[in-house]
Amino acid sequence: MKRISLLILTAILGLQGCNSSNKSKSTTKPVLPTKPVITAVHGIQPSEVANYIAEFKLAKENLKFTFEGAESKIFYVDKTKDTIIIKYDKGLVHAGFDFKNNEPTASLTLYEGDTSDLGDFKATRMLTGVDIKISEDDDTSIYSGSVKDQVTGGIYSIRLQLNEHLMGAGDSKLIINGKKATLAGTLGTSTYIQIQEMINTTSVDTLILSNVSGSDNDAINMHTGRLIRNASLTTLMPKGGEAYSGGVDLFAAGAQRIFETGGKLGVHSWCCTADGKDAGQLSKGDKAHGAQLTYFREMLGTEKGPEFYFYTINAAPANKIHLMSVADMVKYTLTTP
Structure with missing residues (x-):
């Protein structure tokens, strides 16, 4: 599924100056690099999500x-x-x-x-x-x-x-049964609304990804993942279930993630930049990786998050799918041995 994102990466190097005095021997303190400060990047700014959803609801009626x-x-x-x-x-x-x-x-x-x-x-x-x-x-x-x-x-x-909201709406269906909810279909802005309403009105604690084909709107899909994480939901890939591309992004959002043998998690590169390249063709420092890197740092940590993201975009081109092995799921902390 198409993924469009921007990167603003700012590294700040702290320099500690030298002090000297004519009354004592001059000393120089070593310059110690500080940990780089990484600025969060978003396709849709968190402060603009509510307005985005309100506009979508009005446009969807047409x-x-x-x-x-x-x-x-x-x-x-x-x-x-x-x-x-x-x-x-x-x-x-x-x-x-x-x-x-x-x-x-x-x-x-x-x-x-x-x-x-x-x-x-x-x-x-x-x-x-x-x-x-x-x-x-x-x-x-x-x-x-x-x-x-x-x-x-x-x-x-x-x-x-x-109107312009058609291509990002998705067609997902969410079925709630007690404390479990089952999500299927293509993810998009409608999915964000479904998950938000579920969190606000039910006691669901587990989201089952039964058959998720991907996402039509990755900018909002990452905010859907943040809804899942902030609500401390468990994500479950059941035996016989399938989740691809943006569906894997939501699986990664679970505060606890459960993978059952026989389920399928599939990843690939997103496409495309303005010049038609998919993410796997870009350098690691390209600004287009920004929003995805921000998201996976939040979900999988500052080390494993970027490692997992670059693994996904190099595992398969945008028009193909790579099914993850359990060993890779364990490696990137999506599941435990």
């Missing part, structure tokens, strides 16, 4: 797809060079988008089918856009017009409403 008058919630899935792929109640929407100029384009195609497993998605019906028009309502882009069934020739009205 994220919807309407087919023949029936509204459906929508979730970001992926993108190509000229298309945003979106999940809705009955399948996928491929909406035209010019990423270079950051603006929608007048094209839209529907693929109906079962989206419960997107890796095995098979379209049962295809409908192509007819006279699609683009309009704007504040920060919301609106695709309107019709789609045509490629088999029957039927014409149906559609309306798709998008």
Whole structure:
């Protein structure tokens, strides 16, 4: 999953001066280096998280797809060079988008089918856009017009409403059962809201990561991890469970972490910087590592945190996944022997 972060690293060297007197022998005290002071870096400043969430809640109300008058919630899935792929109640929407100029384009195609497993998605019906028009309502882009069934020739009205918060919302589901909660799906801003509400309104003490594919918004996902740590929650990777990329970040946030044999923790590099490089292609001193380094220092300590972060970005490129061995989990203190 895409990870975008900035680094501000300030090393302060303390210099202790020399004192001399004409009444005594001149002495020079050795210059002792002080421990570098590392400035915390964040994609979203902690003081701005509340405003970010409030803005997201308002914007989310405008994220919807309407087919023949029936509204459906929508979730970001992926993108190509000229298309945003979106999940809705009955399948996928491929909406035209010019990423270079950051603006929608007048094209839209529907693929109906079962989206419960997107890796095995098979379209049962295809409908192509007819006279699609683009309009704007504040920060919301609106695709309107019709789609045509490629088999029957039927014409149906559609309306798709998008804004910048779609791509970072995620589609996670949180199920609470007593003092345990099970998290699944793709992480994002919605996950932060779910975890925050759970902490504020329940006595949950254990978060189970059952099937977490990654994160659509790492800047807020790291703050979700801080919610978990500050609430002293235990994170559990159960036998048969899976957590990848940003899901591993949340597992690391547990005040206590439990890994059951048969679970899967998968890591890879994030992508991409402005010039298209993924994190594993950058030097260790690159500023783009900053927010991730700050996060893992908090979760795993000043030594193991950076070691683990650089291990993850070198373990696999952004388009692949490396499954961690138990030995590596122990090495980086994600679990105990």
